[in-house]
Amino acid sequence: MKKTVIDIHNVSKVYNPDTIPVHAVNNVHLHFEQGEFTALVGPSGSGKTTLLNIIGGLDAPTQGSVIINGTDITHLSANALIRFRLHHIGFVFQSYNLVPVLTARENVEFIMLLQGVSKAGRERRVRELMAAVGLSDKMDVRPAQLSGGQQQRVAVARALASKPQFILADEPTANLDSHSAANLLDMMAQLNRDEGMTFIFSTHDARVIERAGRVITLVDGSIASDTARVETGV
Amino acid sequence: MRRPHTEFVNLNVFACLQIINSNHMLILIAWRNLWRHRTRSLVIIASVALGIWAGAFIVSLYYGMGNERVRIAIEQEVSHLQVHHPGFQDDHDVAFHFNRDSLAAVLRKVPGLRAFSQRLTAMGMLANAAGSNGVQINGIDPAAESDTRGLHGFVVAGAYFDAGRRHQILVGKKLADKMKLAPGAKVVLTFQDREQHITSGAFRIAGIYETANAPLDERNVYVRRDELGDLLGLPEQATEAAVLLHDDAQVPEAFAFLRSKLPELLVEDWQSVSPETALVMSSLDLSSFIIIGIILLALAFGIINTMLMAVLERTHEIGMLMAVGMTKGRLFGMVVLETAFLTLVGSPIGIALALLVNAWLSKTGIDLTAVAENVMKGFGYGAVIYPDLPEEKVWQILVIVCLTALLASVFPAWKALRMKPAEAIRR
Ligand SMILES: Nc1ncnc2c1ncn2[C@@H]1O[C@H](COP(=O)(O)OP(=O)(O)OP(=O)(O)O)[C@@H](O)[C@H]1O
Ligand SMILES: [Mg+2]
Numbered sequence: 001m002k003k004t005v006i007d008i009h010n011v012s013k014v015y016n017p018d019t020i021p022v023h024a025v026n027n028v029h030l031h032f033e034q035g036e037f038t039a040l041v042g043p044s045g046s047g048k049t050t051l052l053n054i055i056g057g058l059d060a061p062t063q064g065s066v067i068i069n070g071t072d073i074t075h076l077s078a079n080a081l082i083r084f085r086l087h088h089i090g091f092v093f094q095s096y097n098l099v100p101v102l103t104a105r106e107n108v109e110f111i112m113l114l115q116g117v118s119k120a121g122r123e124r125r126v127r128e129l130m131a132a133v134g135l136s137d138k139m140d141v142r143p144a145q146l147s148g149g150q151q152q153r154v155a156v157a158r159a160l161a162s163k164p165q166f167i168l169a170d171e172p173t174a175n176l177d178s179h180s181a182a183n184l185l186d187m188m189a190q191l192n193r194d195e196g197m198t199f200i201f202s203t204h205d206a207r208v209i210e211r212a213g214r215v216i217t218l219v220d221g222s223i224a225s226d227t228a229r230v231e232t233g234v
Numbered sequence: 235m236r237r238p239h240t241e242f243v244n245l246n247v248f249a250c251l252q253i254i255n256s257n258h259m260l261i262l263i264a265w266r267n268l269w270r271h272r273t274r275s276l277v278i279i280a281s282v283a284l285g286i287w288a289g290a291f292i293v294s295l296y297y298g299m300g301n302e303r304v305r306i307a308i309e310q311e312v313s314h315l316q317v318h319h320p321g322f323q324d325d326h327d328v329a330f331h332f333n334r335d336s337l338a339a340v341l342r343k344v345p346g347l348r349a350f351s352q353r354l355t356a357m358g359m360l361a362n363a364a365g366s367n368g369v370q371i372n373g374i375d376p377a378a379e380s381d382t383r384g385l386h387g388f389v390v391a392g393a394y395f396d397a398g399r400r401h402q403i404l405v406g407k408k409l410a411d412k413m414k415l416a417p418g419a420k421v422v423l424t425f426q427d428r429e430q431h432i433t434s435g436a437f438r439i440a441g442i443y444e445t446a447n448a449p450l451d452e453r454n455v456y457v458r459r460d461e462l463g464d465l466l467g468l469p470e471q472a473t474e475a476a477v478l479l480h481d482d483a484q485v486p487e488a489f490a491f492l493r494s495k496l497p498e499l500l501v502e503d504w505q506s507v508s509p510e511t512a513l514v515m516s517s518l519d520l521s522s523f524i525i526i527g528i529i530l531l532a533l534a535f536g537i538i539n540t541m542l543m544a545v546l547e548r549t550h551e552i553g554m555l556m557a558v559g560m561t562k563g564r565l566f567g568m569v570v571l572e573t574a575f576l577t578l579v580g581s582p583i584g585i586a587l588a589l590l591v592n593a594w595l596s597k598t599g600i601d602l603t604a605v606a607e608n609v610m611k612g613f614g615y616g617a618v619i620y621p622d623l624p625e626e627k628v629w630q631i632l633v634i635v636c637l638t639a640l641l642a643s644v645f646p647a648w649k650a651l652r653m654k655p656a657e658a659i660r661r
Contacts, residue, residue, distance in 0.1 A: 049660075058557055059656035079561055086559025093557075093659060096550055101266035106259065113259045114559050162559065 005165050005198055006032040006055060011064030013050050013221075024050040025061070026221040032166065032200065037192045039212035040202040047221040048202035049170050055200065056089050056168045057081045069165060086114055090159030090167035092201075095175045097155035098143040104130065104154045105139040111161045129157040133187055149180025153187065160191065166198035173205055185211050260564055264571035268579075271544065278540050278573070279580040282639055285533040286584025287591065289526045289631040294592050294621035295600070296522040300515045301622050306446050307511040308504050313351075313382050313476035314485050315344075315492060316507045320500045322473055328356050328428055331471035332499060340495045344477055346484030349381035352472035354459050358425030360405070364413055369455045371423055373462030382478045385443065385456065392417025392441030401461060403437035406451030407444035415439055423457070428467045435465050530634065534642040541573055541646035552650050553658025566647045573643030577636050584635070585628060592623040 013025040025047045032038065040048050053059035055066060057073045065072045068088060076084055085091075098107045105126050112122045130136050133153040143151050152172055159167045169188075173181035185208055191197045192213075201208075209215055217225045268275045308314055317337065319330035334352050341350045354373035359366050376395040380386045385404075386394040395402050403423070405415055415421065417439050424434040437457060445451055463469040479488055485503050492501040505512050545552070555565065603617040 053656040056557070058659070059654070079563075082556060082559055082561050085557060091554075091557050093554065097554060099263060099551065099555070101263055101270060102259075106262070110259050111558060114564075158558070 002033040002035065004031055005034050005069065006030070006200075007065075007067040008055065009065045009067070011051075011054055011061045011066065013047070013054060013059070014062045017062065024221050025054065028064070028221075028223055030216070030223070030226075032198060034165075034198055035192065035196045036198050036200075037189065037211075037213040038200045039209050039215045040200060040218065041204070041209055041215060042218035042224070044204075046218040048218055050221075051218065052168050052170050052200065052202055056091060057085055086111070086162060088165045090162060090164035092152065092155045092159050092167060092169035092172045094171045095148070095151075097158070098151060100143050103140045103142055104135060104146065104157075107143070107154055108158045108161050111158055115162060125161060129160055130154075132160070132191065133157045147180065149176050149183060152176065152180075152184050156184070156188065156191075160197065166200060169199065169201035171202055171204070173203060173208055178207070181205060181208065257564070257567070260568050261571060264568050265575055267544070267572050268575055274540055274544065275576055278537055278576040278639075279583065281533050281536045282577050282580025282635060283584035283587060285529055285638075286581055286631055286635050287587040288529050289635065290584075290588035290623055290628055291591065291621070292525045292529070293522050293627045293631065294588075294596070294623035295619060296518040297624060297627070298596070298600075298619045298621040300518050302619060303511060303514055304504075307508050308482070309478070310383055310388075310445055311447060311450065312504050312507045313478045314482070314504055315477040315479070315488055316502050316504075317341075317475040317477070317492065317496060318473065318500045318502075320498075323500065328354070328426070328466055328468060328473060331468055331473045334470055334472045337472070337475055337496075337499075340492070341475060341477060343491075343495075344479075344488045345491055346479040346481060346488055348478045348480045349378065350475060350477045351375065351378040351382040352459070353379075353474040353476070354462050354466065354468060354471060355473050356425045356462065356466060358423050360409070360413075360421050360423055360455060362413060362415065362419065362421045367409060367413060368453075369409070369423075370453055371425060371462060372454055372456045373459035374456050375459050379456070382476050388443040388445050389441040390444045392439065395440055395458065399438075399440070400458075401435065401437045402440035402458070404441050404443055404456040405439060406448075406454060407442050408448050408452040409455070410439075410442045412452070415442070417441055423455075425466075427465065433465050435461070526631070526634070530638045533635065534638050537573060537639055537642035538645050541569065541643050542649060544572070545569060545646045545650045549653060549658045549661045552653055553655045553661070556653070556655040557659060562651045565650055569647035569650050570640060570643045573639055577639040580639075581632055581636060585632060588623065588628060588631075592621055595621045596623070 008030040011028045015022040054061045065074050108126050109122050214228045322330035356371045358371050360369045419439045422434050422436050427433045489503055599618040599620045601618045
């Protein structure tokens, strides 16, 4: 049996409970195992971002628990949560993922500096990661000089840099043309296959959904379907 | 348990290196953020520089005024040191006198002596057909008084004492205006002699003088000491001796000398003769603090405003940094560091500006004749101020400006901490 990385138990989220309550996520139960390559789909406003934020400890659920590697992160203090994210969770957002004043290399290195990785360790890993995302020649370029697709690749490299348990990506391809989107997906799928990295990403894009090993569909904050495919990636 | 000293030091150095190492990216981000919004950074740099310059300018102006006041007090009013009979201070009575010749013998030996003047003073009344006014009658030796206080230089109408004429009097401009006195006019002085008899004498106005200190001008009239001495019945006596030295720094030595030579008399330096001058200095200090406070307040608001803008503009980025693992402490440090860098750039510019402007103005002076001559005279100041900026004041201003800038960055930094990552990232 594979290792359970994330265990979501009866999670609900209500925004503005005191004024005009918005039930963004309703009684969600989910398990994620190591090495899964999951797409979170659903119409706009169905609660994808909210659910990912709760899994990543960026937002607190109104009810329920999120257990990552045996730790219920809903009980952590704000700073403890930040440290937990630093060591266990990688993030890729829709856009503007990078610190604009740092070069690609520095953006990736930054995370390891926060973790206290030695200089030699950092340099080796930055080189590996930039090679893995195919940007060895863009190490010393600032984000503004990179294309959207390249920026997202650096973001993936940065997410990997901390050696997290899993990577959460909220619509990572939304701002990319179809070619760059396919490239990014290829790369993520390869990391999933070769290194067993667990990915959970939300998307609207049918071609992206095709690539997922597991597709969870949210409708009005509830899980409408959760289907696994036999083969992942490719 | 005792730990060897060197090991303790090494541990500390190691800890420092660790902190610098793990935070050097923060320093880098903060530094590069400065160049993201050049105009905004320049605004803060300029505010810090101007804050330091303005603070220094105000202080230098006040110090200039203070120095000027002290110079006037010493050179035109009280001299460096004064000698009286111990009872004279409480009661300006002519009974408290001393022998002139024996004192002169001592005064001539004062170290650093430039000039001295012995006066015979009496409180009395000056009257003419139009009315009367209470005055202090100063019996002086015209030549000695010129040497110690330059009294002859203040005559604005008529002339200083004329060797050929007797019973001459010098009155201040303020009093002359009030009583409509002109050179040549006759006035009567009335006072008590040594036997407490009311005595009076007729004097003719030789000249009208005007010093920088209008209130003193109204109270003091000058006659020849010998003539007043005869009227008082004290031909060989004086009630006050004023000593002018070559240099302010010689006061303690001269003071000690006079103290030891004149045990029965009261010797005072200019600060105790003219406590109001010392008071003026401290009130100048207070008002310069108030104005500097206002400048600092403006600086603080400018920085709060600008840094807040910088923080709010980067809401998404800050949310992202918190998401990927930047703790609140580091985030706070980043915003404060950014302000610190701006201050670091702005303060040397401010200091250079302050020193340059001061070097120039302390030579040329600031002439207030056109705008406020009478106001300045009313308070006993000259109309031209030579700003003076003591070095320790520059450092003090630098420190408080930098502290203000850093304190002002605390609020924007705190605002950054308060952001919720999920909401910040949605922006
Ligand atoms: N901060 C908030 N305050 C109030 N309501 C919110 C907030 N954030 C999201 N919502 C609401 O919660 C619901 C779910 O939003 P969410 O952003 O999770 O949807 P989504 O599936 O990510 O949509 P999209 O595909 O457009 O990104 C929506 O109705 C949204 O309006
Ligand atoms: Mg969304």
